[in-house]
Amino acid sequence: GYAAAVLSRVAREVYSIERHEPLLRAATASLRANGYENLHLRVGDGSLGWPEAAPFDAIVVAAGGPTVPEPLLQQLALGGRLVIPIGPTPKSQELIRVTRKGPDEFVRENLGSVRFVPLVGEHGWTPHAPSSSKSIPALPSLIRECAQPIEDIESVDLGALLERIGDARIVLLGEATHGTSEFYRMRTRISQELILRRGFTMIAVEADWPDAAHIDRHVRRQKAQQREWSAFSRFPQWMWRNREVHELVEWLREYNLEARTPEQRVSFHGLDLYSLYSSIGEVLTYLDRVDPPTAAVARERYGRLTPWQNDPAVYGRAVLTGRYRSCEDEVVSILSRLLARRIEFMVHDGESFFDAVQNANVVKEAEAYYRTMYYGGAASWNLRDQHMFDTLKRLLEHGGSEAKIIVWEHNSHIGNAKATEMHRRGEHNVGSLARSELADQTYHVGFGTDHGIVAAASEWNGPVEFKKIRPAHEQSYERLCHESRCPAFLLHLFEPKRLALREELMQERLERAIGVIYRPESELQSHYFGAVLPEQFDEYIWFDATHAVTPLGREVPHGAPDTYPFGL
Numbered sequence: 001g002y003a004a005a006v007l008s009r010v011a012r013e014v015y016s017i018e019r020h021e022p023l024l025r026a027a028t029a030s031l032r033a034n035g036y037e038n039l040h041l042r043v044g045d046g047s048l049g050w051p052e053a054a055p056f057d058a059i060v061v062a063a064g065g066p067t068v069p070e071p072l073l074q075q076l077a078l079g080g081r082l083v084i085p086i087g088p089t090p091k092s093q094e095l096i097r098v099t100r101k102g103p104d105e106f107v108r109e110n111l112g113s114v115r116f117v118p119l120v121g122e123h124g125w126t127p128h129a130p131s132s133s134k135s136i137p138a139l140p141s142l143i144r145e146c147a148q149p150i151e152d153i154e155s156v157d158l159g160a161l162l163e164r165i166g167d168a169r170i171v172l173l174g175e176a177t178h179g180t181s182e183f184y185r186m187r188t189r190i191s192q193e194l195i196l197r198r199g200f201t202m203i204a205v206e207a208d209w210p211d212a213a214h215i216d217r218h219v220r221r222q223k224a225q226q227r228e229w230s231a232f233s234r235f236p237q238w239m240w241r242n243r244e245v246h247e248l249v250e251w252l253r254e255y256n257l258e259a260r261t262p263e264q265r266v267s268f269h270g271l272d273l274y275s276l277y278s279s280i281g282e283v284l285t286y287l288d289r290v291d292p293p294t295a296a297v298a299r300e301r302y303g304r305l306t307p308w309q310n311d312p313a314v315y316g317r318a319v320l321t322g323r324y325r326s327c328e329d330e331v332v333s334i335l336s337r338l339l340a341r342r343i344e345f346m347v348h349d350g351e352s353f354f355d356a357v358q359n360a361n362v363v364k365e366a367e368a369y370y371r372t373m374y375y376g377g378a379a380s381w382n383l384r385d386q387h388m389f390d391t392l393k394r395l396l397e398h399g400g401s402e403a404k405i406i407v408w409e410h411n412s413h414i415g416n417a418k419a420t421e422m423h424r425r426g427e428h429n430v431g432s433l434a435r436s437e438l439a440d441q442t443y444h445v446g447f448g449t450d451h452g453i454v455a456a457a458s459e460w461n462g463p464v465e466f467k468k469i470r471p472a473h474e475q476s477y478e479r480l481c482h483e484s485r486c487p488a489f490l491l492h493l494f495e496p497k498r499l500a501l502r503e504e505l506m507q508e509r510l511e512r513a514i515g516v517i518y519r520p521e522s523e524l525q526s527h528y529f530g531a532v533l534p535e536q537f538d539e540y541i542w543f544d545a546t547h548a549v550t551p552l553g554r555e556v557p558h559g560a561p562d563t564y565p566f567g568l
Helices: 002-008 021-033 070-074 139-146 159-165 181-198 209-219 243-257 276-290 292-308 312-320 328-340 342-348 350-375 379-399 430-437 477-483 499-505 520-527
Strands: 014-018 039-043 056-060 076-089 092-102 105-114 170-173 202-208 267-272 405-408 442-456 465-469 488-492 509-512 528-531 539-546
Touching: 002 014, 002 021, 002 039, 014 021, 021 039, 070 076, 139 477, 139 488, 139 499, 159 181, 159 488, 170 181, 170 430, 181 243, 181 405, 181 442, 181 539, 202 209, 202 379, 209 243, 209 267, 209 276, 209 350, 267 379, 276 292, 276 350, 292 328, 350 379, 379 405, 379 430, 430 442, 442 477, 465 520, 477 509, 477 539, 520 528
Parallel strands: 014 039, 056 076, 170 405, 170 442, 202 267, 202 405, 442 539
Antiparallel strands: 076 092, 092 105, 442 465, 488 539, 509 528
């Protein structure tokens, strides 16, 4: 009855329909006890409305249906408004506002992507929503039969996986969470094998370019620049500032020590675009060294963004509300000036020039991202993943014909979005863009878990916590893997040992995604989405029980060099 109570404070009369009688009784008792008298409540089918009390000035539907119910449209008064979530499945919804302009004239507005419980009724979903799925009894056994068990991450034979990867130039390694040790350790093991046995030359991660460049200089033993910050020092620090990544970084440094030439060293790069202000600093540092007059121009033009350096999102809101002019022209002009003199600058130091141009690209696209994020929907997601894919392509081009890249990102970025409900929302991702443009050059590996402990926050900019992962939902792919009773495994999805496995897995099911924020109390709404696993990934790696990554403190580990990137 809470929503009805709130509405009763802004409307003369409120009519509220509840589907479950016990909930209605509890709500009625609470509302009456607290003095809410202008409410009318009854049990019924909400999709049919309340015709005898019509017409209504406003109708609010707090459950998502496949379409806007016709009875509700007809019960709107002229000028009345109806707000309802609708979508092709209960897991993919847009919030729609309908205004009645005439007897048969209705104007619709899309207010953005949302996730509500299903609207069950004659003009909604049936009691068993069409997207729900039952586990086929034989399917967990089929998974067990086709899977390659992982007894130990350090010793598992990856020869068959490498054969399946073949001549791919880009191997995309996912993760179902941003804070699970087994995912990081397994990606490290696969990355080492790809470098040693397949000649891969770069690792590109879901991190900011300047932070990763700090790591890159360390692992390639290049001269470090003076910094007022250490790598990955902002939220979420634990995502890259952890013991598991530290071990990969030190392995890369030792491997590069043995490289015969600098060109044979494996590099480390960031794909993300959140580093608006640190990237500005990198561009200015470069221009101060090679072209002081242009540096002065850049400092003046970038300076318009300075007031927002502590919270770039506030800049986006200020532009959107008209309180501040967009800086788009200024940031684009600096990138253009750099590119116009690329031949001249590259003569001095091609690596430094490439780094400066990439930072200028980050500034340009981060400025656009912070403006776009307030519009909601797919726009900001698409801009970010397009930037990461474009960065990936620039790295391939910069590395030459022999370049081969390992990508570390979340499943939601590296899996094919066209095989998930993201596509129905108009979203693409690195995985779908790679499939479209570089199809025969990529191999996509997803990861999953059933239960354990994960490092995550409860809110943005919150402290890291060690949270218990709830056992997987009964209608999820994760539950099928758990029921296989195989604690850890690799599962080839494209051409499995038995073709029946791929056919059985092609039915859309739920899949879990935990990012830097985990809310187990609302897990189904917050962390599950519809997907078709064999179309999303070429390979799936499973760890039934998992543990959290170990965050690093700000101390310098014993024996670290002076240029250690995680240091103070």
